[in-house]
Amino acid sequence: MSEIGFDNEHHVPADRTAARVISTGFHWEPEPHWQNVHSETPLPMRKPANDEQRSLLGVKFGRFLVLGVAVAKNRIGTLYVCRCLCGRHEHKTPRAIRNPKNGRDACSACRLIASHRKHNFWLEYGVSRDQEEFL
């Protein structure tokens, strides 16, 4: 039985086009220079110390859901563990969570992918669109 695009005798692609069609593509991962603490797995959390910290739990903003208070702190104070819709976790400050301008916020990986999509859209159509449209 013959497979389309294959040289049956040698089991190699018949020509360059066939090779391109059956190739698996490139392995690609986003560049690892994140602005915030960024993790594929849940980040360590602790119990909220007061009602103010408790009030932000479960809040949704942009693509994020606030899961809990982070064990780690930054120099300003409390950080929260937030999960993006893509499943990655990041630390966010209470100020970032409450900021109404962060209504379209997303994790660093999602923003990086959106910037690549925006660039590809520009290459293909010659039109520049807002990066948030590609989230």
Ligand SMILES: [Zn+2]
């Ligand atoms: Zn994400």
